[in-house]
Amino acid sequence: MTSNHLGRKANPIGFAESSRDFLSYLDGFMTALVDRDLDSLIAEAGGPDCVAAIAVDLVGGFCHAGPLASDRVGAIVAPVGSAFSHAYARGVRHFAILRDAHDPGALEFDAFPPHCIAGSDESQLVPELAGQPWVHAALDVPKNSLSAWVDDGPFRPWVTDIVARGVTTIIVAGDCTDLCVFHTAMGIRLWANATNRTMRIIIPANLVDTYHLPVDVAGTVGAMPHDGDLMHATFLYHLRLNGIEVIRSITLPE
Template identity: 30%
Template sequence: MFRTSKENFISESSKTLEEIYEMLHSLKSISLQKLQKDKTVLIMVDLINGFIREGALKSSRVEEILPAVLKLQKACIQAGIPILAFADSHTMASPEFESYPPHCLAGTSEEEIAEELKQAGGYQLIRKNSTNGFLEEEFQKWLLSHDKINNFIIVGDCTDICIQQFAVSLKTWFNKENRKTRIIVPMDLVETYDLGVHNGNLVHVMSLYNMIINGVEVVQAVEVG
């Protein structure tokens, strides 16, 4: 049910979007060196061919963040910071294809990590069969066996789907456990796609805002020196 007219909705939303835009631009960067390496993990989400270079859901917007992600990946490897890499991997039986076109099928090149990141290595691969990597049993086991980790740097795609779902799920799980953590999302290392009414710029900004109001620490960037 709409509680306002179309004109009022657009006018009020425009003002709000301007405020959110300015708020995001005022956020600071953080330094990787200031995070304790034994308490920090880098999590790369869906930086795979099927969202970057081939298939129904490829996006040049996502491809553009790869060089900066690679730089952070290498810095984490050098610092001894563990890295997890989620990768979508489905069969044709996936109910997800009722919402999205078939993508990232198991056994195809679409489910493979982007070549640049694969060459750098240093990560533990976790394949996932939904948009939310938090639900994967392998990640749950990793989380419980690494209970000293309290800094989670999350990068990848898509800002409004897999990134947002994972970051908010992770934060709220720690809230339930009464554990203080930093769930860190660098704005320059997450992206989404443009397709029809799915305006990449709009959903990117609104998703960052939604993560902030749910306790996720959105930052301009993670500086590596």
């Protein structure tokens, strides 16, 4: 029997079989997610001044056109806009827009094809959101990596400032669940843990998504395959494992 790179015996039956129980659990985890209404979330936070909302990478290069554009990601634009607009109407004013805006020679392009070059249409917030009132209140954060938290830009100082001024709840929406959304939420979570700050971070599953690249298609373009449904569910689970609240959706007032 062969061994894998960790020196363990290779799984003779494969992950599909040996992980069956966990995959069943993961399916149940997704099914059991609950809806929360916006007004209750705001009240539980202590009022609208205690809530912040972050839109991650809702840009042309991921939502509409470009080598990494995805219909799955494009489909969350409208619900994110609706949720954030309702939050703004309820008095929330702490918003941030994180968007890939890469240097032409970005090292990230060793892993992903060139995308969202700074100044290009791919790097801009999608026009469907651009005219919404919450956007005008938002901090704009161009970033050159998956995580704005580790960039030298304004995002981390903004988070630390709004928390110091009383924000207790942060809602994170956008893409991709397993990439930029994950690193954004985890950056805040780990900082809060390290500094012993009580912080509620909420990920509505219907306001995040990731791309799907089937195995057969990936082979034809020289890319690594990416199962969108599995990665979406697995990383929502991973976020919950780390103390981040994952809900099915935020229900909105009529």
